[in-house]
Amino acid sequence: MAASNEDLEFDVEVDAEDLPQGGPTDSTMGAPSVIVNDLHVKYHVVGAKVRSSAPTKDSFLKKVLRRGKSVAGGHTTVHAVRGVSFVAHHGESIGIIGTNGSGKSTLLKAVAGLLSPSEGEIYVSGVPSLLGVSAVLMQDLTGERNVMIGGLALGLSKDEVNERFDDIAEFAGIGKAIRLPMKTYSAGMGARLRFAISTVSTPDVLMIDEALATGDAAFRQKSRDRIDEIRQEAGTVFVVAHSLASIKAMCTRVIWLDKGQIVMDGDPAKVTRAYREFTKGERPVPEPVKK
Numbered sequence: 001m002a003a004s005n006e007d008l009e010f011d012v013e014v015d016a017e018d019l020p021q022g023g024p025t026d027s028t029m030g031a032p033s034v035i036v037n038d039l040h041v042k043y044h045v046v047g048a049k050v051r052s053s054a055p056t057k058d059s060f061l062k063k064v065l066r067r068g069k070s071v072a073g074g075h076t077t078v079h080a081v082r083g084v085s086f087v088a089h090h091g092e093s094i095g096i097i098g099t100n101g102s103g104k105s106t107l108l109k110a111v112a113g114l115l116s117p118s119e120g121e122i123y124v125s126g127v128p129s130l131l132g133v134s135a136v137l138m139q140d141l142t143g144e145r146n147v148m149i150g151g152l153a154l155g156l157s158k159d160e161v162n163e164r165f166d167d168i169a170e171f172a173g174i175g176k177a178i179r180l181p182m183k184t185y186s187a188g189m190g191a192r193l194r195f196a197i198s199t200v201s202t203p204d205v206l207m208i209d210e211a212l213a214t215g216d217a218a219f220r221q222k223s224r225d226r227i228d229e230i231r232q233e234a235g236t237v238f239v240v241a242h243s244l245a246s247i248k249a250m251c252t253r254v255i256w257l258d259k260g261q262i263v264m265d266g267d268p269a270k271v272t273r274a275y276r277e278f279t280k281g282e283r284p285v286p287e288p289v290k291k
């Protein structure tokens, strides 16, 4: 069954030898495409359970009746992104790394306009596309129908989707499965179709949250080539991945997030090395970068 975008967040380590070395060059870098200025994003969780120190004297029946309803007054705020600032340029592909819960997906969703900043500003030149068309894809419908839904959601007309259907199907490379409901797909097949749909029109700013991790080696190569093409066409690509080898191979720059703050931003080899040392316990997290 095809998983939702959230379910696709696996830690897949790739052998560094399998990947092209050196990474893309900086020669295509152009004007700013995304400016994020002192961004804060908070989640307000309503209905959070309030722990009372005094034991409640409610009857068993009352407790049963209340079950499933949000507790009045229960309210928690999660401050997921805390003062992030950076400028991304046309032609850059930026890797975002950090431990689980460090705010990577939240940052991408905010840049894509799916979450509003609590504070700070985000400027995006052009149309951002978060590789999460999964949000609109329907598991009970066939891949074919989902290509139409995804294409329309990305702003293409019906005719434009029909025109590009063969290209999308070929890129996804899932064969006759395109005629089957998406719920019958493996996680990798779902990821391939999502990638194919969301890159059908060259987005100005493409954001990929872990989706490549589930693809096989051949598909990863194809996706990497497509990302390079988008960069050549002056797009900006953000990639969230836990595989440092993939990040190094695909990105011209890497941002390390920790507890919602940028702690390092720069050369992929340097930032991924520091992060690896941190995960091995060989170094502490650097102080947040102040801009």
Ligand SMILES: Nc1ncnc2c1ncn2[C@@H]1O[C@H](COP(=O)(O)OP(=O)(O)OP(=O)(O)O)[C@@H](O)[C@H]1O
Pocket: 009, 043, 044, 045, 078, 079, 080, 098, 099, 100, 101, 102, 103, 104, 105, 106, 107
């Ligand atoms: N919808 C939500 N409601 C409340 N809190 C949320 C929500 N989504 C994320 N959070 C919280 O925000 C913080 C950042 O989460 P986020 O998903 O951005 O992390 P991440 O870096 O993408 O992690 P992962 O590597 O696990 O994907 C976490 O503390 C998480 O619990």
Ligand SMILES: [Mg+2]
Pocket: 009, 104, 105, 106, 209
């Ligand atoms: Mg995430």
